[in-house]
Amino acid sequence: METKQISKAVIKRLPRYYRYLGELMEDNVERISSNELSKKMHTTASQIRQDLNNFGGFGQQGYGYNVHYLYTEIGKILGLDTIHPMIILGAGNLGQALANYVDFEKRGFKLVGIFDVNPVLEGIAVRGLEIQMLSELPFFLKENNVEIAILTLPKNKAKEMADILVENGIKAIWNFAHLDLETPDDVIVENVHLSESLMTLSYNLSKYRQEHVE
Numbered sequence: 001m002e003t004k005q006i007s008k009a010v011i012k013r014l015p016r017y018y019r020y021l022g023e024l025m026e027d028n029v030e031r032i033s034s035n036e037l038s039k040k041m042h043t044t045a046s047q048i049r050q051d052l053n054n055f056g057g058f059g060q061q062g063y064g065y066n067v068h069y070l071y072t073e074i075g076k077i078l079g080l081d082t083i084h085p086m087i088i089l090g091a092g093n094l095g096q097a098l099a100n101y102v103d104f105e106k107r108g109f110k111l112v113g114i115f116d117v118n119p120v121l122e123g124i125a126v127r128g129l130e131i132q133m134l135s136e137l138p139f140f141l142k143e144n145n146v147e148i149a150i151l152t153l154p155k156n157k158a159k160e161m162a163d164i165l166v167e168n169g170i171k172a173i174w175n176f177a178h179l180d181l182e183t184p185d186d187v188i189v190e191n192v193h194l195s196e197s198l199m200t201l202s203y204n205l206s207k208y209r210q211e212h213v214e
Contacts, residue, residue: 090152091116
């Protein structure tokens, strides 16, 4: 497939397609039209066709989409056909919650290490992995193949740890710290601000109330 520029909006919709197709497979649905899929996803059939045409289309006129095939192909596009070893930096409530989320491993994201600065947590096992001290991180990265680092550290520690990650060859960071990390161009960062999502929900709730004042 030729390399082409795909919009961020399309990329963000791919996991939704993957999730809904997975649900269809669980319901033993073998094929589906763009119209049927659009109703399930609350979008338009035209949007679905445009999105999938960025990657080759996958559908057949008069037949629709083979659910298993499309699910598999979108999984490949998302890089879910390979194992991604990852570590978590920050073993507090959020870090441990992410570590215990078993669906990550089903998608190929394999947790291989958990680190924290708090000595009280050292040696405590989370899903079979003992929490290690952040001081051990550079050695661990040299001795183990790690693709992705998840940051759930306080803001004042995140930048320092990100620099250590970059220096030791990490190319992908999933950042939950309360700052947008700046890294070299060859390091991919996905910044996640949970409070922003909650504030968006608050806005929509306030808007709804204003529009439905009796």
